[in-house]
Amino acid sequence: MDKRKWLFVGSRLGGGGAEMHLVRILNELIKSVDIDLALTRGNGGYESLLSKNINKFYLTKNINSSLLSLIYSFYPLKSYFKHNYQLVISIMDLPNILVLLAAPKKIKKVIICQVSPIKQYKSNGVLGKYILKLIKRYYPHSDLIISLSEGVKNELVNDFGINGNKIVVIPNAGFSSADLNSFDRNIEKSTDDDIFRFIACGRLTKQKGFDLLLEAYAKLQNKNTTLTILGEGEDREELEALALKLNISDKVFFLGFVKEPSFYFNNSDAFVLSSRWEGFGNVIIEAMLCELPVISFNCPHGPSEIIDSGKNGILVPSEDINSLSAQMDTLIFDKHLRMQIAKEGYQRALEFSSAKIAELYKENIIKCVE
Numbered sequence: 001m002d003k004r005k006w007l008f009v010g011s012r013l014g015g016g017g018a019e020m021h022l023v024r025i026l027n028e029l030i031k032s033v034d035i036d037l038a039l040t041r042g043n044g045g046y047e048s049l050l051s052k053n054i055n056k057f058y059l060t061k062n063i064n065s066s067l068l069s070l071i072y073s074f075y076p077l078k079s080y081f082k083h084n085y086q087l088v089i090s091i092m093d094l095p096n097i098l099v100l101l102a103a104p105k106k107i108k109k110v111i112i113c114q115v116s117p118i119k120q121y122k123s124n125g126v127l128g129k130y131i132l133k134l135i136k137r138y139y140p141h142s143d144l145i146i147s148l149s150e151g152v153k154n155e156l157v158n159d160f161g162i163n164g165n166k167i168v169v170i171p172n173a174g175f176s177s178a179d180l181n182s183f184d185r186n187i188e189k190s191t192d193d194d195i196f197r198f199i200a201c202g203r204l205t206k207q208k209g210f211d212l213l214l215e216a217y218a219k220l221q222n223k224n225t226t227l228t229i230l231g232e233g234e235d236r237e238e239l240e241a242l243a244l245k246l247n248i249s250d251k252v253f254f255l256g257f258v259k260e261p262s263f264y265f266n267n268s269d270a271f272v273l274s275s276r277w278e279g280f281g282n283v284i285i286e287a288m289l290c291e292l293p294v295i296s297f298n299c300p301h302g303p304s305e306i307i308d309s310g311k312n313g314i315l316v317p318s319e320d321i322n323s324l325s326a327q328m329d330t331l332i333f334d335k336h337l338r339m340q341i342a343k344e345g346y347q348r349a350l351e352f353s354s355a356k357i358a359e360l361y362k363e364n365i366i367k368c369v370e
Contacts, residue, residue: 005034005036005083006029006033006034006085006087006089007088008035008038008089009039009077009088009089009099010090012041012043012044015046016203017279017281019044021091021114021173022091023050024354025357025358027049027054029358030054036057037050037057040058040095040098041060041063059072066094067094070095081102087107087110087143088107091111091114092114093113093135096112097134097135097138100138108143109144110146110368111142111145113156114148115279116151116277116279117159119207119276120207136160139160144365146167146364147167147168147170149279149280149301151301152279155301170364171306172285173352174282174285174289175285175286175353177353177355179262180289194224196222197226197228198217198227198228198272198328199268199272199287199292200230201230201258202230202231202273204254205235207275209275214227214239214242215246216321216324217246217325218246218248219321219322222329227251228255229252229253232256232257265290270294270338271295272295276319277299278302279302281302281306284313285306285349288349289346289350292342293314293338293345294313295314297324299318303315307345310341312344313345314341
């Protein structure tokens, strides 16, 4: 193992794509790098998936608020920099800002940008506007920025004036070698009826556009279908009420947070991503690994960097409910198209292994340090 000591900083390892991405790359990097992981709070659903060789600690205790835990993490984090860390690497905007404020100048600072800042914060009131100001002020003080997509990089350059030379684009890790055992594309479905099963996955928030998906689903010509939505969030009651209003509540199933969604993917016929915006769209890769045909809004940013529409998936105009519904119907009726894009999608997904992505991280971080 190299004599490097890297400190990673993140929030709670909850149920999001960024958190799963972090777990996957850490489990690869620990094979050659000495890693400490500082979390602003504990009890995240993905913590059990971390390698036991990673030294994990919490910066706060007994604080349920993500914002308060971040604020109270400042001084504990500052004290940890007394240890002999070669560099610090943070993920997500608020932990990134925390690190840029707390880390001494002598330590190299690498930040990982996982979302579209403009889309994420512009309509989020006074707090969102303040976060945007902090990003513009402090992100330029980082030594390296890892953006998960070209779209997010362009946003950082064009809207925040950050020097593009310090930004490298590395996509998220879509799966680990261990995941391939659960993403079994040859699994036999547990049902043999004629019902066509759509599936979607993500936090139940405005960003993920499940309200748009419900509207599109209600317009389907083929009614012999179901829609399963995996994920939890503050919009659950509102979405359940919308399903009732659209008279589809008997066919739509909200199953809450699922740590390993592959079982449900393997027992579905097509995956739909209805997000208003993304940073990348990890779940697209996970669906492709199960050889599910994928339909996605061509939202900013990420889906168009994964999907070659008509070849390994289908892209429809962002937030266009009628187009989404029409393409969902097309997949139901066109078995040949389903099989084609599922096969090509699987091959595309193999390009996003955690081993490959972690190696890109390591190469670029080492260049930054040297």
